[in-house]
Amino acid sequence: MAIQPPFLHSAGGAETVTGSCHYVDLGDTRLLVDCGAFQGGRTLEARNREPFPFDPMQLDAMLLTHAHLDHVGRTPHLIASGFDGPIYCAPGSDAIAEVILRDAAKIAWEDYERALRRARRAGREADVEPPPFDERDVEQVLAALRPVPYDEPFTVGNVTVTLHPAGHVVGSAWIDLDTPAGRIVFSGDLGNRESLLHPTPDRPGPARAVVCEGTYGNRTHRSREATIAEFRDVLARAAESGGRVLIPSFALERTQAVLYEIHHLQLDGEIPGIPVFLDSPMASKMTAVYRQHAHAFRDEVRELNGNGGDPFTPPHFHATVSADESRALNDLDEPAIIIAGSGMMTGGRILHHLKHHMWKPDTQLVVVGYQARGSLGRAIVDGAKHVRIYGDDIAIRGTVHTIGGLSAHADRDDLDHWLAETGDARVYLVHGEVDVLDTYAQHLKQAGRNAHVIPDGRPITL
Ligand SMILES: [Zn+2]
Structure with missing residues (x-):
């Protein structure tokens, strides 16, 4: 039987910085890399309530690159939408996710109650929607988290998954997927090589495709x-x-x-x-x-x-x-x-x-x-x-x-360094403003790389 080419549908984090959520369909195995919240204004945040463009019940597992809200914030919604598999992450991300999600649920309900009181006085309480999840959904996310040590491969369906330190925050990982169609790498958020706390992240080897963040692909940090x-x-x-x-x-x-x-x-x-x-x-x-x-x-x-x-x-x-x-x-x-x-x-x-x-x-x-x-x-x-x-x-x-320079994100040179050993892998850019991602894609193309910006909401073949 022919091997199906991997198919990727980004439901967030494409052509924007927040809401990271990447669905990967390998035929036999279906994975989700991150399920983050959109942040920054009403229009964007309204997307946190939308149904997912894939069936959460069909997922074999979710892989969490790290527990910032823009990578973990929609997991309660994912579970409320029927997902009942494991959520794999590196050690530390489970504890951080707990603090972040409980805080997010608390703030969302406080905001809702305040908005409801105001709407009642105006006779418009029907206009106020409750948050898409509550404490119980958060509890279910916490119960689904499975910390796995760095550099120790594990399998999900017919994919071998390995988490590697990404140097961004405690528990951050870039993810290596060894699939029947070849190696696919997700960068998650990558750290700054000049970080005060974290060592320089390891680099991936040759791959079929790399889905890489580009938050600061247009600038360099100070030393x-x-x-x-x-x-x-x-x-x-x-x-x-x-x-x-x-x-x-x-x-x-x-x-x-x-x-x-x-x-x-x-x-x-x-x-x-x-x-x-x-x-x-x-x-x-x-x-x-x-x-x-x-x-x-x-x-x-x-x-x-x-x-x-x-x-x-x-x-x-x-x-x-x-x-x-x-x-x-x-x-x-x-x-x-x-x-x-x-x-x-x-x-x-x-x-x-x-x-x-x-x-x-x-x-x-x-x-x-x-x-x-x-x-x-x-x-x-x-x-x-x-x-x-x-x-x-x-x-x-x-x-x-x-004080500049305290960024937790890779700059252009850090990204170049991290991508340097991926051979002729196609590079798909996510997690950045469109103009920044376009600039970095141009920079990669000038260096002879096959680089693309992943379109928002449109599936692609990797
Ligand atoms: Zn982050």
Whole structure:
């Protein structure tokens, strides 16, 4: 019998950055790689409720590259739609998925109840739809997760699957599928070779096809050395000013990279040993997962782990749990570094720190992540002199610093390096804005590669 060519249908993550969800049909075996949520605006988020363009009941298994919401967020919907197979992932992704999905379900239901109350007052409650999943669906996802160690092949139908470290976040994997039609590789999200925490990911060998992310296929990041030097200078100057140092940060990966670097710089005496507060219960949970996986980090991080006990706990470290403890930080009478979410300052505890301190000239705001257009963080980085926080007019008199280079994503050179040994494999680009993916596809073609951008919502033969 002739071998059927593999067929791929992307139901998200194609021609866009979020919603990663790739259905692979190999004839006898049907797999789903990731099942993430669309994020960033109503039109896109409405797609989280749509039926899948494949039959979830016919899937043999799902493979999860990592537990960011844009890769795991629609798994409860997948299960509510009839999927009842295993979800394979690398160790760590199971624990992170639990934190991310419980948080997403909680926020979705709180938003729904708020919208419903408002709609009731307007007599339009029929217009408000409940979230596509609830806590029970989340429980079922957690029960379906099957962590498998890196580099240990396992079989699903007639496919041999191997997960390899991807260096993006704890538990991130690129996936090698050894199929009757040849080898097919999925990159998932790939890490930055200049990551503070993760070693450089291994590279795949010759393949039939590589489905590769291209988030930053049009740019190059700064070096680790330059990033650390910049971070050190900003923190040293900030500590000198005697005021509050505020670091808005994403709970997963960025917070741990920041904690590790502060610890490292304080131990080396490069910055003063002022107290460090982690004011985010979610980031504290993620940090606990990172501690359990410290053996997998770069040598420098592991050494600190061996000598100091814990890379993510600087000498004067406090994690605040309750809202009261968080508020009490407002009255603190000494210089301190406060790390709090959300990363783009669109919600969370960072807002009350900004409200209480940004009007003071000795406050230092250290921005360590991307700020999307429309976010409060973007307005501040762009130089707003006044902003509104919780209805109050707040003057921005503190100093704003931005640190580049802390990206958890591969840049163009990292992607080239990772793809270098895949021979004449066809490269299919996903997970990027269309113009960025087009630019990277052009770059690959100029290097003699057979590169394509996967179309959104249209099946293709790999
Ligand atoms: Zn990711």
